[in-house]
Amino acid sequence: MANTKATGDVTETRLLHELVAAGYSVSVPFGDNDPYDLVVDTGGEFVRVQCKTGWLEDGRIRFKxxxxxxxxxxxxxxxxxxxxxxxxxxxxxxxxxxxxxxxxAGRKNTYLRIDDAEIDHPSINWASAFEFSGVIV
Structure with a gap:
C-alpha cells in the first residue's frame, strides 16, 4: 500500500464486506470526524465499530x-x-x-497471539478466540 490512509480504506472495505455478507445492515458515518468507522445494526441494537489494520509481530497480531x-x-x-x-x-x-x-482491548495496543500454544497465562488474548465467524458477540 502506498500510505496508511489507503491501507485503512482497504481494511474498512474488507470489514464492511464481511459484515454485509454475514447479513448485517451497516451504516457508514459521513466524514472522518467520528471515533467509529461503521455502525452495525444487529436487529436489536446499534454497535459502533472502529476498523483497524493489524500486522504480524513476534507470533502475534498487533493493532493500535x-x-x-x-x-x-x-x-x-x-x-x-x-x-x-x-x-x-x-x-x-x-x-x-x-x-x-x-x-x-488494551488502551494503546492489543496483541492477539497466534502461536506458542505452550504458554498458559490468563491475560493472553488468543487470536482464535476473536476470529470473526459472522456473529457479533
Missing part, C-alpha cells in the same frame, strides 16, 4: 487501539473509551478478520 492526530504541530493520542463498542481487525499479513469487544 488509540487514535493519533496532529493539530498545530502537536501530536495527541486518544483512546476510544466510551466512544466505540468493538474493534474489527483485518490482519494485513494473513487477511484474517477478528472481532474484539472494546473491553477486551
Amino acid at each position: 487501539t488509540a487514535s493519533k492526530t496532529t493539530k498545530n504541530g502537536e501530536v495527541t493520542t486518544t483512546d476510544y473509551d466510551g466512544e466505540i463498542d468493538a474493534f474489527m481487525v483485518r490482519c494485513r499479513d494473513t487477511d484474517a478478520v477478528y472481532w474484539v469487544p472494546v473491553e477486551d
Whole structure:
C-alpha cells in the first residue's frame, strides 16, 4: 500500500464486506470526524465499530487501539473509551478478520497471539478466540 490512509480504506472495505455478507445492515458515518468507522445494526441494537489494520509481530497480531492526530504541530493520542463498542481487525499479513469487544482491548495496543500454544497465562488474548465467524458477540 502506498500510505496508511489507503491501507485503512482497504481494511474498512474488507470489514464492511464481511459484515454485509454475514447479513448485517451497516451504516457508514459521513466524514472522518467520528471515533467509529461503521455502525452495525444487529436487529436489536446499534454497535459502533472502529476498523483497524493489524500486522504480524513476534507470533502475534498487533493493532493500535488509540487514535493519533496532529493539530498545530502537536501530536495527541486518544483512546476510544466510551466512544466505540468493538474493534474489527483485518490482519494485513494473513487477511484474517477478528472481532474484539472494546473491553477486551488494551488502551494503546492489543496483541492477539497466534502461536506458542505452550504458554498458559490468563491475560493472553488468543487470536482464535476473536476470529470473526459472522456473529457479533
